[in-house]
Amino acid sequence: MNTSLLLSLLLLLPLLASSIDTKVYVVYLRHNDDNTEKTIHEIEQYHLSYLFSVKQFEEEAKSSLLYSYKRSINGFAASLTVDEASQLSDMEEVVMVIPSHEREYSLHTTRTWKFVGLDEELKPKQLDKEDLLLKSQYGKDVIVGMMDSGVWPESESFNDRGMGPIPVSWKGTCQTGPTFKKSHCNRKLIGARYYLKGYEARYGHLNTTNDSRSPRDMDGHGTHTASTVGGQGVPNVSALGGFSSGTAFGGAPLARLAIYKVCWPVPGKGKEEGNTCLFEDMLAAFDDAIRDGVHILSISIGSSRPINYTHDGLALGALQATKNNILVVCSGGNEGPAPSTVVNTAPWILTVAASSIDRTFVAPVQLGNGKKIKGQSATPYKLPQRKMYQLVYAADVVNADVPKTYIAGQCLPGSLSSIKAKGKIVFCLRGNGTRVGKGMEVKRAGGIGYILGNSPANGAELTVDAHVLPATAVTSEDAIQILKYINSTRTSTAYIYPGRTVLQAKPAPSMAAFSSRGPSAVSPEILKPDIAAPGLNILAAWTEGNSPTKIESDHRRVKYNILSGTSMACPHVSAAAALLKAIHPDWSSAAIKSALITSAGLLNNEGKQITDASGNQADTFQFGSGHFRPEKAADPGLVYDASYNDYLLFLCSHGDLGANTPFLCPKTTPSTQNLNYPSFGFPKLNGRVTVRRTVTNVGGKGSVYFATVEPPSGISVKVSPPIMYFKHVGEKKSFELTVEAKEDRQIGTVKKSMYSFGWLTWSDGIHIVRSPIAASPV
Numbered sequence: 001m002n003t004s005l006l007l008s009l010l011l012l013l014p015l016l017a018s019s020i021d022t023k024v025y026v027v028y029l030r031h032n033d034d035n036t037e038k039t040i041h042e043i044e045q046y047h048l049s050y051l052f053s054v055k056q057f058e059e060e061a062k063s064s065l066l067y068s069y070k071r072s073i074n075g076f077a078a079s080l081t082v083d084e085a086s087q088l089s090d091m092e093e094v095v096m097v098i099p100s101h102e103r104e105y106s107l108h109t110t111r112t113w114k115f116v117g118l119d120e121e122l123k124p125k126q127l128d129k130e131d132l133l134l135k136s137q138y139g140k141d142v143i144v145g146m147m148d149s150g151v152w153p154e155s156e157s158f159n160d161r162g163m164g165p166i167p168v169s170w171k172g173t174c175q176t177g178p179t180f181k182k183s184h185c186n187r188k189l190i191g192a193r194y195y196l197k198g199y200e201a202r203y204g205h206l207n208t209t210n211d212s213r214s215p216r217d218m219d220g221h222g223t224h225t226a227s228t229v230g231g232q233g234v235p236n237v238s239a240l241g242g243f244s245s246g247t248a249f250g251g252a253p254l255a256r257l258a259i260y261k262v263c264w265p266v267p268g269k270g271k272e273e274g275n276t277c278l279f280e281d282m283l284a285a286f287d288d289a290i291r292d293g294v295h296i297l298s299i300s301i302g303s304s305r306p307i308n309y310t311h312d313g314l315a316l317g318a319l320q321a322t323k324n325n326i327l328v329v330c331s332g333g334n335e336g337p338a339p340s341t342v343v344n345t346a347p348w349i350l351t352v353a354a355s356s357i358d359r360t361f362v363a364p365v366q367l368g369n370g371k372k373i374k375g376q377s378a379t380p381y382k383l384p385q386r387k388m389y390q391l392v393y394a395a396d397v398v399n400a401d402v403p404k405t406y407i408a409g410q411c412l413p414g415s416l417s418s419i420k421a422k423g424k425i426v427f428c429l430r431g432n433g434t435r436v437g438k439g440m441e442v443k444r445a446g447g448i449g450y451i452l453g454n455s456p457a458n459g460a461e462l463t464v465d466a467h468v469l470p471a472t473a474v475t476s477e478d479a480i481q482i483l484k485y486i487n488s489t490r491t492s493t494a495y496i497y498p499g500r501t502v503l504q505a506k507p508a509p510s511m512a513a514f515s516s517r518g519p520s521a522v523s524p525e526i527l528k529p530d531i532a533a534p535g536l537n538i539l540a541a542w543t544e545g546n547s548p549t550k551i552e553s554d555h556r557r558v559k560y561n562i563l564s565g566t567s568m569a570c571p572h573v574s575a576a577a578a579l580l581k582a583i584h585p586d587w588s589s590a591a592i593k594s595a596l597i598t599s600a601g602l603l604n605n606e607g608k609q610i611t612d613a614s615g616n617q618a619d620t621f622q623f624g625s626g627h628f629r630p631e632k633a634a635d636p637g638l639v640y641d642a643s644y645n646d647y648l649l650f651l652c653s654h655g656d657l658g659a660n661t662p663f664l665c666p667k668t669t670p671s672t673q674n675l676n677y678p679s680f681g682f683p684k685l686n687g688r689v690t691v692r693r694t695v696t697n698v699g700g701k702g703s704v705y706f707a708t709v710e711p712p713s714g715i716s717v718k719v720s721p722p723i724m725y726f727k728h729v730g731e732k733k734s735f736e737l738t739v740e741a742k743e744d745r746q747i748g749t750v751k752k753s754m755y756s757f758g759w760l761t762w763s764d765g766i767h768i769v770r771s772p773i774a775a776s777p778v
C-alpha cells in the first residue's frame with residue numbers, strides 16, 4: 001500500500017472511530033444567569049467549549065452539536081459516544097447527561113362544541129353579552145402553539161377571513177421548506193417551524209416520500225388538533241361517507257395558531273403504527289415557542305411510560321414555559337384502562353383525559369337467529385344487497401400455517417385464507433394490530449364485510465373508523481353473543497346495516513376506555529389526569545397528504561376526518577384556555593388551570609354521574625375533577641394560584657435543580673402535598689395529615705364562601721376555617737384540610753391500599769369551586 005495513503009488512513013482513524021456508536025444525548029448544565037444576556041451564538045460557543053474538551057477534532061465537535069437551548073433548559077443536545085458522554089457527566093458544571101433513546105415520545109392519538117355549550121352558529125342571533133365566545137371575542141389575538149406533526153395550510157379551517165393584523169407581540173417566523181412557502185402562513189397560521197436534527201441524528205436522512213422537510217403535515221394528526229383549537233367555521237363539511245355533517249369550527253375560532261412540527265414517521269413502519277417525537281427536538285421547539293410569544297401550548301404528545309420530572313424533557317420544557325406564564329396543556333395518554341398509566345403528570349401541566357360526546361354512528365348487525373346487535377361505524381361502504389350473508393369467525397378461516405392461538409381470531413395481516421373467507425362477513429376480535437388493518441386483511445382475503453368485536457378491556461366503548469369495506473364495531477358483551485351464535489349453528493349468517501349519524505345520544509359524556517388512568521406513578525399526591533374533554537370519534541380538519549386510515553395502500557383522500565384519543569381531548573381544553581386568556585389576560589397560567597379544574601362537571605346528559613365505557617361509575621383517576629365546562633370556568637369565583645418558585649419548591653423532592661435555576665432547596669424538603677394545587681391526593685395515608693391551600697378571590701367583592709365536604713369512604717375530612725369572607729377581588733385566604741382514616745367497628749379498619757374518592761366544595765351561592773380528594777390508607 002502507498003505509504004502516504006496509509007498515513008492518511010491512520011490520521012482518519014480517530015475521526016472514523018468517533019462516528020462509531022454515537023447517539024444523541026441531552027447535556028444539562030447548571031443554571032447560568034448570564035444566559036439571559038447572551039446571544040444564541042454566544043451560547044453555542046459556550047456549549048461547543050464542552051464538546052471541544054471531549055472531541056478530538058474541532059470540525060467534529062461543531063458537527064456534533066444539534067441544539068443549543070437558551071429558554072427551555074440550560075444545556076445542549078449533541079451526538080456523542082458513550083465514553084464522551086461519560087466524560088461530560090463527570091464535569092462539575094454538568095448536572096446530568098441523558099441518552100435520547102431512553103426518552104421516546106409519540107403522538108397520542110363539530111358536534112363537540114355544541115355539546116359543551118359553545119355554539120358558534122347561534123351567536124349572531126342571540127347576542128348574549130354573557131356568552132363565553134362573545135365575551136372572549138372568540139379568542140381574538142390569543143396565540144396557541146401547536147407542538148405536533150405540522151399543518152396542512154390549505155385547509156379551509158385555517159383561512160384568515162375577518163381576522164385583524166397579527167399581534168405586535170408575535171416574534172415568530174414562517175419557516176419554509178420544499179412544500180411550504182411563506183405565503184402558507186397568514187393571519188390565522190401566524191407561524192410555522194419544524195425540528196429534524198434529533199430525528200435525523202437517530203434515523204438518518206428523512207425519507208421525503210413519507211414526509212416533508214417543512215412544517216407541512218403529511219400525517220394528519222397536527223392538522224386535526226390545530227383545527228380543533230382554532231379552526232375557523234367551515235359549513236357543510238363531513239367525514240368520508242357524509243358522516244357527522246355540519247359546520248366545523250374550533251373552540252377559539254379567532255385565536256392565532258403557531259405550528260411547531262416535532263413528530264415524524266418511524267422508518268420501516270407504517271404511519272398507522274405511530275410516529276416518534278424526539279425530546280431534543282421538542283426542547284428546541286419549547287425554546288422557540290417561549291421566544292416567539294405564544295400564550296398557550298397544546299401538546300398531544302406523551303412518553304411511552306411515566307418519567308421522573310427531572311429527566312422528562314417535555315416536563316422540563318413545560319416548566320420553563322410556565323416561568324414565562326405560558327399554560328401547557330397535554331394529553332394524558334391512551335394506555336387505559338390500566339391504573340397508573342397517565343403521563344404528563346407534572347403539576348405545572350394541565351393533563352387531559354378523553355370522553356365521549358352525544359353523537360354516535362349507528363350501524364347495527366342483524367344475526368340469522370333474529371337478534372339485532374347495536375354497532376357503530378363510519379365506513380362509507382354498504383353491502384351490495386339487502387340480504388343475509390354467511391358469517392364466520394376469523395379463527396375458523398385462517399390459513400393452515402396460522403397457529404390456533406388466542407390471536408388467530410384477530411385478522412392480523414396475511415392470516416386469513418382467501419378460499420375460506422371469500423364472500424363472507426368475517427368476525428374479528430380487537431387486540432394486536434390496528435382496527436383498520438384488520439378490515440384491510442378481510443378485504444385482501446375476499447371477505448365482503450367485517451365485524452370488529454371489542455375485548456373486555458374496551459368494554460362498550462366504540463371507536464369508529466373509515467374502513468375500506470362494509471364494517472361495524474360491537475361492544476365486548478355483544479361480541480360474546482356473536483361468538484355464541486356462530487358456535488351454535490352449522491351455518492351462521494348476518495347483515496350489516498349502513499351507518500348513520502345519530503345526535504343527542506345518551507348517556508354522554510362517558511369516559512373512553514383507552515384514556516390513561518391515575519394515580520400518577522411519579523407523584524401520586526398530585527391527582528392526575530386533571531380534567532376530561534371530548535376525545536372519542538372527533539371530526540376535524542385533515543391532511544390531503546395521507547389517507548383517513550393512514551395506511552399506505554389506502555389511496556383515499558379527505559379534508560375532514562374522525563379520530564379518537566386523548567390527543568383529541570387536549571386541544572379542546574387548550575381552546576377553552578385560550579378563551580379564558582382572552583377574557584382574563586392578567587391571569588397566571590396556574591389561575592387559568594385552576595378555573596378549568598374547579599368548574600368541571602360530574603353529570604352526564606341524563607343528570608346522572610359520569611360512567612366509564614361499560615356503564616360503571618367513573619372516578620377521579622379517570623376524569624380528574626370532571627368534564628370541562630368552559631362557560632363555568634370563565635367565572636370560577638376562586639382560584640388556586642401557584643408561581644414558578646412554588647413548582648421549584650415542589651421539585652426539590654424529585655432531584656437536582658441545578659440545570660434549571662439558582663433556586664436553593666431548603667435543608668428540610670417541604671411536603672409535596674402542600675403545593676397550592678386545586679386537588680388533594682393522600683397516597684399511603686398513615687395517621688392524620690394536614691395540608692394547607694390558599695385561594696384567590698376572582699369573583700365579586702363582599703363574598704362569603706362556605707365549605708362542604710363529601711369525604712372519601714372510610715376517611716374523615718375537616719376544613720379549617722369552614723367559612724371564608726372576602727372583602728375585595730384579588731384578596732387571598734388560606735385554609736387547612738385535615739384527613740384521617742376512620743376506624744370501622746365492623747371490619748376494624750378501612751380496606752388498606754385501596755383508593756376512595758371525595759370532594760371539597762367552596763360556594764358563595766353563585767360559584768361552585770369543587771376539588772377532588774383521593775385517599776389510600778396503609
